[in-house]
Amino acid sequence: MRLDKFLSDCGFGTRSQIKKDIKAGLVTVNGDRARKPEQQVDETSDHICCRGHTCVYEKYVYYMLHKPAGVVSATKDASERTVLDLLGAEKKEALFPVGRLDKDTEGLLIITDDGALAHRLLSPSRHVDKEYECHLAYPMDEDQKKRLEQGVDIGDKALTKPAVVCILDEKKITLTITEGRFHQVKRMLHAVGNEVCYLKRLRMGALMLDRELPTGCFRRLTQEEVELLSK
Numbered sequence: 001m002r003l004d005k006f007l008s009d010c011g012f013g014t015r016s017q018i019k020k021d022i023k024a025g026l027v028t029v030n031g032d033r034a035r036k037p038e039q040q041v042d043e044t045s046d047h048i049c050c051r052g053h054t055c056v057y058e059k060y061v062y063y064m065l066h067k068p069a070g071v072v073s074a075t076k077d078a079s080e081r082t083v084l085d086l087l088g089a090e091k092k093e094a095l096f097p098v099g100r101l102d103k104d105t106e107g108l109l110i111i112t113d114d115g116a117l118a119h120r121l122l123s124p125s126r127h128v129d130k131e132y133e134c135h136l137a138y139p140m141d142e143d144q145k146k147r148l149e150q151g152v153d154i155g156d157k158a159l160t161k162p163a164v165v166c167i168l169d170e171k172k173i174t175l176t177i178t179e180g181r182f183h184q185v186k187r188m189l190h191a192v193g194n195e196v197c198y199l200k201r202l203r204m205g206a207l208m209l210d211r212e213l214p215t216g217c218f219r220r221l222t223q224e225e226v227e228l229l230s231k
Ligand code: URA
Pocket: 100, 101, 102, 103, 105, 182, 183, 184, 185, 186, 187, 199
């Protein structure tokens, strides 16, 4: 593949930035100064350094997005802004969000081009935990909590799987579920006589939403975080 594409895929910036780095002698291929952006490299075996860093080729790309309310979890939409639009210059055809959050839901959304990882995270048989912070219209009582923990009838064929409820204050809870049914959290709370006023996803599997990541912003997942998701 082309050297400039390789470096840009590794996250070293735009192709024009990389062109400047090559010209400035900041890029080496197997110890030799790189000549030009279109130089061909073998991403699996060449040792490539840029600005003093060794570049490790990643087959797939993984982003953590702190989804804001008001954008839809889709790759394209005729009239609404999508979560992919928030990636700006890093938006690419092959990327997609792993699962959906409602338009008014905030929080952790993974965006990737790794279909196998998405399949593993979303597969009903894998029971990957999703933890949500919910602000409620009414105080949560013990009876509501117990029903959520046992599984509730939300109008589907089967009851929901038992959830984990943690009461933070009288109208604020965290709810952890292992399924991903349509509007599941809102429907579960409605089924026990409450209503969700605000919803935010905090965690998916072992991956927590980065508290330092402002709403509407994204960043690449670290290698360790990708490994956490693959567990
Ligand atoms: N459950 C919901 O009701 N909405 C979401 O966005 C996610 C889970």
